[in-house]
Amino acid sequence: MSEKLKNYLPKQYKKTEQLPINHNYLRKQFSNSKAIFNDIKKLNFNTDYTLGKKVDEVEKKFAKITNCKYAVGVGSGTDAITLSLKALGIKNGDEVITPTYTFYATVGAIVQSGAKPVFVDISNDLNIDIQKIKNKITSKTKAIVPVHWSGQICNMSELKKIARKYKLTIVEDACHAIKATRDGYRAGHYSNSACFSMHPLKNLNVWGDGGFIVTNSKKMYENLLMQRNHGLINRDTCKIFAGNSRLDTIQAIVASHLLKKLDNITEKRIRNAKVLDRELSKLDQVTIPRRFKNSKHVFHIYVIEVKNRDKLKSFLISRGIDAKIHYPVPMHLQPAAKYLNYKKGDFPISEKICKTVISLPVHEFISLNQIKFMINQIKIFYT
Ligand SMILES: Cc1ncc(COP(=O)(O)O)c(C=O)c1O
Numbered sequence: 001m002s003e004k005l006k007n008y009l010p011k012q013y014k015k016t017e018q019l020p021i022n023h024n025y026l027r028k029q030f031s032n033s034k035a036i037f038n039d040i041k042k043l044n045f046n047t048d049y050t051l052g053k054k055v056d057e058v059e060k061k062f063a064k065i066t067n068c069k070y071a072v073g074v075g076s077g078t079d080a081i082t083l084s085l086k087a088l089g090i091k092n093g094d095e096v097i098t099p100t101y102t103f104y105a106t107v108g109a110i111v112q113s114g115a116k117p118v119f120v121d122i123s124n125d126l127n128i129d130i131q132k133i134k135n136k137i138t139s140k141t142k143a144i145v146p147v148h149w150s151g152q153i154c155n156m157s158e159l160k161k162i163a164r165k166y167k168l169t170i171v172e173d174a175c176h177a178i179k180a181t182r183d184g185y186r187a188g189h190y191s192n193s194a195c196f197s198m199h200p201l202k203n204l205n206v207w208g209d210g211g212f213i214v215t216n217s218k219k220m221y222e223n224l225l226m227q228r229n230h231g232l233i234n235r236d237t238c239k240i241f242a243g244n245s246r247l248d249t250i251q252a253i254v255a256s257h258l259l260k261k262l263d264n265i266t267e268k269r270i271r272n273a274k275v276l277d278r279e280l281s282k283l284d285q286v287t288i289p290r291r292f293k294n295s296k297h298v299f300h301i302y303v304i305e306v307k308n309r310d311k312l313k314s315f316l317i318s319r320g321i322d323a324k325i326h327y328p329v330p331m332h333l334q335p336a337a338k339y340l341n342y343k344k345g346d347f348p349i350s351e352k353i354c355k356t357v358i359s360l361p362v363h364e365f366i367s368l369n370q371i372k373f374m375i376n377q378i379k380i381f382y383t
Contacts, residue, residue: 073247077197081109148177151298176300302362
């Protein structure tokens with residue numbers, strides 16, 4: 001059991017990494033990393049191994065590209081959410097609303113802050129159903145954590161109205177949504193903070209784990225700087241007891257180099273998704289990602305709803321396509337959520353989506369020929 005727990009991630013990737021059309025593009029992406037290594041070597045001279053100039057630099061760049069006043073580099077996207085909630089004073093006994101259709105980390109982060117996660121169903125854009133939030137608000141509700149699923153920003157102006165009315169804070173899980181916009185809105189603009197992940201398979205990725213929090217509040221920014229670094233305001237003064245979630249300086253260097261490529265990465269993903277949309281929308285058995293006017297969906301993953309999902313997945317894998325399920329079980333039905341006393345049928349749309357979604361590789365290293373091949377294979381499956 002302990003071996004399984006220890007190493008399932010690399011093993012999981014090994015299972016599918018032989019497939020020619022793959023979700024994993026890291027070998028290609030980092031085949032020439034001389035410039036990154038040169039900067040890392042310099043660390044041996046200035047010994048800025050924790051925080052320092054390189055972390056400052058990348059934070060400034062990140063704040064600029066998100067159009068926010070402040071960015072704080074942290075250990076992961078998960079920590080970004082946890083530390084944001086802590087900085088907002090969320091604690092034991094508070095309730096935090098979030099969609100049940102998300103990645104485990106959103107909920108794990110809420111639980112780590114001490115709060116109880118309260119789930120809401122999604123709507124057909126795979127984001128939290130904003131109309132259903134009101135019914136879940138109690139006197140204990142303190143915050144909402146919306147998730148911009150797969151890179152599509154939620155309807156933040158509607159969400160903001162609810163937050164204002166009920167005096168709730170908003171921490172955005174923008175781990176999929178770097179560079180995404182909706183109605184001119186970018187994650188972090190109108191919320192208390194927005195949280196990003198730089199996990200190796202995210203649109204902006206590093207050589208391990210890393211994350212950013214952006215905010216426009218100086219008070220929040222200063223609290224976050226303490227939250228990520230033992231609550232220290234100087235070497236000898238601890239203002240709040242906190243953990244250590246500093247963005248690793250080596251990862252800050254990698255991120256700095258990758259930021260230069262982010263526009264290109266984003267545009268290629270959008271282009272690939274457009275081609276997939278155009279052809280797959282012709283099939284009755286497939287529902288393509290919902291699009292909104294004035295929305296820039298950045299496609300961290302390309303998620304479609306399909307008939308006969310599990311058979312399609314096996315078929316695509318047999319044809320060399322790394323089709324994946326993001327994710328098969330909603331959060332309220334996970335063993336970890338047992339104490340929250342939800343049951344099957346509580347969130348019917350999320351439950352249905354978990355049975356019908358499939359993700360196709362859409363990243364910047366997928367060629368148009370590979371996209372055509374994927375489309376053809378899906379057509380063959382349904383004829
Ligand atoms: C929606 C969502 N939120 C949060 C996270 C957590 O990010 P990290 O892996 O950097 O902790 C992820 C990571 O995959 C995610 O998909």
